[in-house]
Amino acid sequence: MSDTQANTAIDSLPELLAHALAMETEAAERYEELADQMETHRKAGVAAIFRRLEKEEKAHLVELNEMCSRYELPHYAPWDFKWATGESPEAIAIDQVSYKLSVRGAVELALVHERRACDFYAGIAQRASDDEVRILASQFAAEEREHIGWLESCLADCGPDDGAIDDPDPPLSQE
Amino acid sequence: MESCAQKKAYKAKDYKSDLKPIWCPGCGDYTVLNSITRALAELALPPEEVAVVSGIGCSSRIPAYTSVYGFHGVHGRALPVATGLKLARPDLTVLVTGGDGDGFSIGGNHFLHACRRNVDLTYIVMDNQVYGMTKGQASPTTSPDWEGSKLTPEGTGINPFQPLVVGLASGANFIARVSASDPINMAQIIVEAIRHPGFSLVQVLSPCVTFRPEQAEWRDIVRTAVVDYTDDAARAARRLMTDDGFNVGKVLFKGSRPPFRPEFEHTDGSVAELEARFAL
Ligand SMILES: Cc1ncc(C[n+]2csc(CCOP(=O)(O)OP(=O)(O)O)c2C)c(N)n1
Ligand code: SF4
Ligand SMILES: [Mg+2]
DSSP: OOTTSOSSOOOSHHHHHHHHHHHHHHHHHHHHHHHHHHHHTTOHHHHHHHHHHHHHHHHHHHHHHHHHTTSOOOBOOGGGSOOSSSSOTTSOOGGGOOTTBOHHHHHHHHHHHHHHHHHHHHHHHHHOOSHHHHHHHHHHHHHHHHHHHHHHHHHHHSOOOOSBOOOSSOOOOOO | OBOGGGOOSOOGGGGBOSOOOOSOTTOHHHHHHHHHHHHHHHHTOOGGGEEEEEOSSSGGGGGGGBSSEEEEOSTTOHHHHHHHHHHHOTTSEEEEEEEHHIIIIITHHHHHHHHHHTOSOEEEEEEOSSBTTTTSBOOTTSOTTOOOSTTSTTOOOSOOOOHHHHHHHHTOSEEEEEETTOHHHHHHHHHHHHHSSSOEEEEEEOOOTTTOGGGGGHHHHOEEOSSOOBSOHHHHHHHHHTOOSOEESEEEEEOOOOOOOOOOOOOOOOHHHHHHHHOO
16 A cells, blocks of 8 residues: 555445545645745745646536535544545645745645545555445546646646745844 | 534634735644634534634734634733633633743743633644744743844753643643644644643644744654553653653643633623622
8 A cells, every 4th residue: 555545445435425525625725725825925826836726626626516415425533534644645734835935846746746646546446346436436536637647747847946946035033 | 433414514614714824834823723623623613602812923813814703912911811701701612822922921921820720721822932923033932052043142041931841730731732744633632622621731833934944844853642641740740851842642631620610690791780799
């Protein structure tokens, strides 16, 4: 099992949907949060990457919510989800960003997390014994691959840097 | 996991206001806000039955970013305001949020007496060992050799304040330390803190990425505490004596002291009646 796959088997449709709903909601909200942070700090280029991903996740959520409304989903406390990671695999940890983040750095960070999401669904598809779960998890993994494809094309367009820009005006401690 | 019948009615987002936080990207306080809202959703507390009270500082901005009742008060005075609110409105769940400067310098005396009084409050202190909002001065929890501020170029040379030791000695009824690098664990501990009666103290190692950039390393330094909580204050004190400040993720102490909950005679709530009670 890779460190991004579920730490125990998910083998029923309601379980899969509950995890997908939590993961996609957190991803959409986190991208929104990061886009807002970057806009507040006048980082328009980086904000645009996160904003675009927020929109993608929200569009995906509309379909997912519609699908979920047809099932009784189990309730999970935040710490009961079967993520192998702390937060859900697609959500970028807040402490991974900084005001020095470059566009390239943002794309690379998002790529890591979209790949984690894809791995998560692919792992379920691989191990589930229920046919419906396998099919739906594969479909979700394919959707994540679309985001990966878009990010890979962004990365190809990015200039070389190490993911962070130099700060010409570093924070000054008050005297 | 609970059954469908127990499905919760609130989402974490329901507890956030429309105001966008202006913290520096990467600041630990974002994570604390997210953990608080996750905890409130898990407890399914109606927003109108919750209040968040704070003083002044970056960390003290939390009430503005929540949809529950909020009071962004005077520097160092969050605890007395929250105490008054809880006594007047015992039906509310009252959280207090703030920083190490707000809580342990200017508000230090209130901290001692809030622990001693043991009113049913949950105090979440975002400890970044610095005054973030005023651009990086040493706070009571700063280590003596930190040379990052021009006000203390050779460090303060003063032993840091130990919030959990002081909290325990002063009578706090619930004590825990968590890390902003583990938001899910933090949410779980906040749920426990709110559920536990009396004064609950939660110290959050919440990096100030701007004035203490080296705190980014906390993520790798912290370790999950190996022992579970005790209800024996002497044992908790002994554990704290050998603690280096980086044991996180578990409750350290859960006491059983009954919360301070004075019963007031029934009044009609009028100012005239209040004046009559306090007339000399
Ligand atoms: C009475 C008063 N004294 C001093 C200040 C200046 N002041 C504002 S925030 C702050 C310290 C905040 O530090 P902390 O509570 O650790 O919050 P952080 O910004 O680090 O989250 C100080 C001294 C003030 N606002 N009011
Ligand atoms: S100055 Fe420090 S504490 Fe304040 S918002 Fe920035 S990183 Fe957070
Ligand atoms: Mg501080």
